[in-house]
Amino acid sequence: MSGNINLFGYSVSIEHLSYAGALLAVIIILLIYRATRKNRIEIRNDEKPVEEPKKEKTSETLKEPEQISVPVKAAPLPEPVKNSEPSSINTKQAQLREGQSMSAVIKLFPQIEHVERLENYEALYLSAEEIKKSIAALLDSVSINDGAIDPRSDEKDDKVCSDLDSRVLFFVAECIEKIDARYGKPVFDYKDYLMLGNAEFYGKKYEKAAEYYDRAVKARPDSIYALNNLGVALDDVGNGDEALNSFDAAIEISPSFAEAWYGKGYTLAGMERFEEAAACYDKALEIKAMYADVWYDRGVAMSSLGRHEDALKCFETASILRPMDAKVWHGKAIELSVLGLHEDAYKSYDAAINIKSDDGEAWYGKGIALNYLESYEAALQCFDFSLAINSGDAKSWFGRGTSLRNLGLMDEALHNFDKAVSIDPLYARAWFGMARICSKKRDRENAIKYLTKAVAIDRKHAEKAAVNEDFRYIREDDEFKNLLRAIEPEA
Numbered sequence: 001m002s003g004n005i006n007l008f009g010y011s012v013s014i015e016h017l018s019y020a021g022a023l024l025a026v027i028i029i030l031l032i033y034r035a036t037r038k039n040r041i042e043i044r045n046d047e048k049p050v051e052e053p054k055k056e057k058t059s060e061t062l063k064e065p066e067q068i069s070v071p072v073k074a075a076p077l078p079e080p081v082k083n084s085e086p087s088s089i090n091t092k093q094a095q096l097r098e099g100q101s102m103s104a105v106i107k108l109f110p111q112i113e114h115v116e117r118l119e120n121y122e123a124l125y126l127s128a129e130e131i132k133k134s135i136a137a138l139l140d141s142v143s144i145n146d147g148a149i150d151p152r153s154d155e156k157d158d159k160v161c162s163d164l165d166s167r168v169l170f171f172v173a174e175c176i177e178k179i180d181a182r183y184g185k186p187v188f189d190y191k192d193y194l195m196l197g198n199a200e201f202y203g204k205k206y207e208k209a210a211e212y213y214d215r216a217v218k219a220r221p222d223s224i225y226a227l228n229n230l231g232v233a234l235d236d237v238g239n240g241d242e243a244l245n246s247f248d249a250a251i252e253i254s255p256s257f258a259e260a261w262y263g264k265g266y267t268l269a270g271m272e273r274f275e276e277a278a279a280c281y282d283k284a285l286e287i288k289a290m291y292a293d294v295w296y297d298r299g300v301a302m303s304s305l306g307r308h309e310d311a312l313k314c315f316e317t318a319s320i321l322r323p324m325d326a327k328v329w330h331g332k333a334i335e336l337s338v339l340g341l342h343e344d345a346y347k348s349y350d351a352a353i354n355i356k357s358d359d360g361e362a363w364y365g366k367g368i369a370l371n372y373l374e375s376y377e378a379a380l381q382c383f384d385f386s387l388a389i390n391s392g393d394a395k396s397w398f399g400r401g402t403s404l405r406n407l408g409l410m411d412e413a414l415h416n417f418d419k420a421v422s423i424d425p426l427y428a429r430a431w432f433g434m435a436r437i438c439s440k441k442r443d444r445e446n447a448i449k450y451l452t453k454a455v456a457i458d459r460k461h462a463e464k465a466a467v468n469e470d471f472r473y474i475r476e477d478d479e480f481k482n483l484l485r486a487i488e489p490e491a
Contacts, residue, residue, distance in 0.1 A: 131179065135188060138172050139195050144202070146194040148225045148259040151232055151266040152293050154202055169199045180215070190219035194226055197233070206236040224250040228260045235267045243267045258288035266297060274301045292321035296328050303335060311335045319351075326356035333365055342372040360389035364396050367403070376403040394424040401433060410437050428457035436470040447471070448479045455483055 142165040173196055180186055186193065197212030210233035216226035231246035247264035250257055265280030281298040284291060299314030315332035322328055333348035349366035352359055367382030383400035386393060401416030414437050420430040435450035451471075454461040465471050466484050474480045 131175075132188060135172055135175065135192055138168050139192060142168055142195075142199075144169065144195050144199045146191040146198065146225065148228050148257075149198060149201060149232055150259055150262055150293060151235065151297075153232075154204055166199075169196065172196065186215040186219045188219070190216040190223050190226055193219060194223075194229065197229055201229070201233060206233050209233040210237060222253055224254045224257050224260065227253070228257065228263055231260070231263050231267070235263070235270065240267050240271055256287050258284045258291060258294075261287070262291065262294050262297075265294075265301075269297065269301055269304075272304075274304045277301045278305070290321055292318050292325070292328070295321065296325075296331060299331055299335070303331075303338075308335050308338050312339065324355055326352040326359055326362070329355070330359065330362050330365070333362070333369075337365065337369060337372075342369045345369045346373065358389055360386045360393060360396070363389070364393065364399060367396070367399050371399065371402055371406070374406070376406045379403045392423055394420040394427050394430070397423065398427065398430045398433065401430070405433070405437065410441065413437060426457055428454045428461055431457070432461045432464065435465070436468065439471050439473050442473055444474050444477060447474055448477065448483075451480070451483060 143162070144165070172192075176188055176192065176196070180188075193212045193216035197209045197216060200206075200209035200212060210230060213226055213230035213233055216223060217230055220226065227246050227250035231243040231250070234240075234243035234246060244264060244267055247260045247267065250260040251264070254260070261280050261284035265277040265284065268274075268280060269277035278298060278301045281294050281301065284294045285298070288294070295314050295318040299311045299318065302308070302311035302314060312332065312335040315328055315335060318325070318328040319332055329348050329352035333345045333352065336342070336345035336348055346366060346369040349362050349369060352362040353366065356362070363382050363386035367379040367386065370376070370379035370382060380400060380403045383396045383403065386396040387400070390396070397416050397420040401413045401420065404410075404416060405413035414434060417430045417434045417437070421427050421434070424430075431450050431454035435447050435454060438444075438447035438450060451461070451465055455465075462483055465480075471480070
């Protein structure tokens with residue numbers, strides 16, 4: 001096509017005009033394509049998750065995360081929302097991070113998963129069997145067991161479970177209380193109650209322990225462990241007769257159950273029925289000859305019955321079975337002292353102190369043994385150690401006064417005896433010691449006054465005064481003679 005046309009006063013060739021029209025059409029098509037492409041990209045971005053920005057590498061040391069404290073009560077699970085979409089991409093990211101964190105924590109502390117389940121057992125519609133399994137799994141994760149305990153178990157186990165174990169046990173106890181209350185009876189396995197009872201017992205909460213043991217017995221009346229442990233806890237709360245019934249029930253089911261014989265003997269000893277207690281200890285030792293605690297408590301019973309040689313044999317056996325137990329060496333030392341074997345007593349007290357250096361009673365006993373051995377300055381050091389541990393121990397003040405008197409330091413001795421009676425006004429031996437010193441110092445008035453107090457508390461001190469040489473200075477005194485008449489037989 002050729003020729004020109006007049007366009008807005010200009011002469012334009014038809015060929016140039018057709019080129020311009022084609023160019024305009026291409027520009028319009030390009031604009032439409034770009035707009036359509038941008039819209040498609042935005043739609044795809046809305047559909048796919050947004051990737052978290054990559055973290056730049058850094059040479060700085062990463063800080064350790066804060067220690068996660070396992071809650072006693074876990075936070076409740078979020079309620080499910082039906083027929084709704086997440087409101088924003090940020091919500092999805094937060095939920096993803098929360099899920100990852102909880103997964104990591106559960107790997108470190110598997111107990112949390114069961115804590116969550118039990119905390120929300122109603123919302124999750126858990127069956128009774130599923131609840132029991134979760135309780136059992138939580139209790140399996142702690143160090144407490146469901147075995148028998150003996151009367152001295154709490155002395156040997158000051159720390160039997162970690163802080164995490166304690167929290168788990170506290171949570172389980174809350175769940176069990178709530179569920180038992182709903183059904184009005186114990187619904188869990190007797191072993192669950194036994195473990196909780198043992199945890200309370202080791203925590204010295206004997207009444208609560210007795211409650212759990214009682215539930216264990218109700219759940220399984222023929223459990224000798226539950227009956228035995230109930231007996232121990234009942235004895236600790238002062239229900240001796242009920243404790244004996246519980247031990248007898250365990251023994252009736254299993255006559256060869258040494259722990260129940262021991263528990264029964266221990267309870268009888270607490271009632272000062274030492275002959276019966278000794279018989280029970282003998283039964284326990286027939287079954288379990290290497291039972292160190294029984295040998296020790298049998299020694300205590302024998303000593304209370306005045307059978308000191310038998311007591312010494314018991315303590316010697318206990319010291320062989322348990323050489324690192326300070327109390328058995330202490331018991332042995334006491335019997336040696338009673339039998340007049342002060343050198344051996346001194347060595348046994350030393351053994352006890354080497355194991356337990358803060359045993360004030362052992363320091364006192366060692367000082368008494370040294371007084372008998374006439375090592376008065378060494379004895380003073382022992383009494384000083386005892387008083388550093390317990391400054392209100394009247395016996396140690398008296399022992400210290402005795403050492404000072406034997407060293408000829410009468411005024412210092414009198415001060416120590418006075419300290420003893422200020423702590424214990426019924427300490428007859430200390431009053432008698434003060435009377436002896438005052439008599440030697442020719443202080444007739446105070447000698448009579450102190451001796452009168454000693455005789456009023458214990459008449460045997462009149463007998464001692466009659467033969468003690470320290471009273472020779474006041475022997476002809478009328479008041480002294482009147483005191484001696486207190487020991488004369490009535491007509």
